[in-house]
Amino acid sequence: MRHVFLAGTACLALCAGAARAEESVEVLHWWTAGGEAAALNVLKEDLAAKGVAWKDMPVAGGSGVQAMTALRARVTAGDPPTAVQMLGFDIREWSEMGVLSNLDTLAGPAGWDKVVPQAIQAFSKYDGHWIAAPVNVHSTNWLWINKAALDKAGGKAPADMDAFFAMLDNFKAQGIVPLAHGGQPWQDGTLWEAVVLSRGGMDFYKKAVLEADPDALSGETMRQVFDDMTRLRGYFDNSFSGRDWNLSSAMVIEGKAGAQEMGDWAKGEFLRAGNVPDKDFVCIRFPGTQGNVLFNSDQFVMFEQKDAGLKDAQLKMAAAVMDPAFQIAFNKVKGSVPARTDVPDTDFDACGKKGMRDLAEAAANGTLAGSLAHGHGQPSSVKEAIFDVVTQQLNGQISTDEALKRLPQAVKAAM
Numbered sequence: 001m002r003h004v005f006l007a008g009t010a011c012l013a014l015c016a017g018a019a020r021a022e023e024s025v026e027v028l029h030w031w032t033a034g035g036e037a038a039a040l041n042v043l044k045e046d047l048a049a050k051g052v053a054w055k056d057m058p059v060a061g062g063s064g065v066q067a068m069t070a071l072r073a074r075v076t077a078g079d080p081p082t083a084v085q086m087l088g089f090d091i092r093e094w095s096e097m098g099v100l101s102n103l104d105t106l107a108g109p110a111g112w113d114k115v116v117p118q119a120i121q122a123f124s125k126y127d128g129h130w131i132a133a134p135v136n137v138h139s140t141n142w143l144w145i146n147k148a149a150l151d152k153a154g155g156k157a158p159a160d161m162d163a164f165f166a167m168l169d170n171f172k173a174q175g176i177v178p179l180a181h182g183g184q185p186w187q188d189g190t191l192w193e194a195v196v197l198s199r200g201g202m203d204f205y206k207k208a209v210l211e212a213d214p215d216a217l218s219g220e221t222m223r224q225v226f227d228d229m230t231r232l233r234g235y236f237d238n239s240f241s242g243r244d245w246n247l248s249s250a251m252v253i254e255g256k257a258g259a260q261e262m263g264d265w266a267k268g269e270f271l272r273a274g275n276v277p278d279k280d281f282v283c284i285r286f287p288g289t290q291g292n293v294l295f296n297s298d299q300f301v302m303f304e305q306k307d308a309g310l311k312d313a314q315l316k317m318a319a320a321v322m323d324p325a326f327q328i329a330f331n332k333v334k335g336s337v338p339a340r341t342d343v344p345d346t347d348f349d350a351c352g353k354k355g356m357r358d359l360a361e362a363a364a365n366g367t368l369a370g371s372l373a374h375g376h377g378q379p380s381s382v383k384e385a386i387f388d389v390v391t392q393q394l395n396g397q398i399s400t401d402e403a404l405k406r407l408p409q410a411v412k413a414a415m
């Protein structure tokens, strides 16, 4: 008979040392920033209440680059974690290797097919079988603005790039950092994909990024994008290089910076600081991208284990992740929206409601596409090849002309 756990944090403390004989999951993830950790706690506590102990394997580093490196090392050593946070194409790559647990016995009776959007299912299923449980849908084309700074700038949120630059000029005149950015390849890529979408629209994004069309990657629209990147860099502060994304969010929260382009996990930081949408901060789609959504979905995959006894805990975790009430509780804190379409928006704040509305609208209109920077646009090799060029150009190491020349070449070589 299984030991019955105490619920909640009491168990987390007590069970940490004594979990061996009980059911447990070792979870590899990169949710180490304040808002992320708060959201993860919702899951930890939920599982503790269900008698599943949590063995934490956090690997810091936004977008999971470092976490994926740590995962490869564990799998190579023949000791994969039981559960792993993972994004789009990485899920596909691990599926192809045949090392992920099949979740069909759970997903079938629970009707996941009917409630998970097709765009997400494309990554949650492999060869017709469920191999991942989606916990959320994030999107990357957002802009987070300090409300007081915006009010001083006239109060109108920018709807296109011209208005965006005008707002940044105003922030500069206010004596604050206009745009809080962290110079890490994935963050540069997150900014770049928003500008690509803004300047070219969804058809162009699909052609350039999802289809990796060489003409789109080197043409006049892309020239405009790189020119914008250079111009945007002029609005960063001097210490942007290498800065973590959550520290940039903190600059906006504290009023030291006016705005940040970032996925909606940034909202988790604002909420954790006690900030309220439309009062302390404003969330808008990145200027020029309203109506379009670049999505990424965090999913949990379960690795096949030598010890078959772990399967039950894995299924319990997957079931917990897909529970409608959990999807509400978790995503309210995380900044994302539920990965199920049958969950009401009642409990979500204004940004969450907007996120859910935008997602449904974009899915219906064909203006929903995977985020490159967060694993849903291209396999990681292509993603990293694009990051290289984007980062070098943003840092002035190569010119726009050189970037336009290198981008299609780098992508081709990585394919």
Ligand code: GAL
Binding pocket: 030, 031, 036, 061, 062, 063, 064, 087, 138, 265, 296, 297, 298, 374
């Ligand atoms: C994304 C992930 C989010 C958030 C972000 C920053 O790739 O989907 O959940 O954690 O990275 O770390």
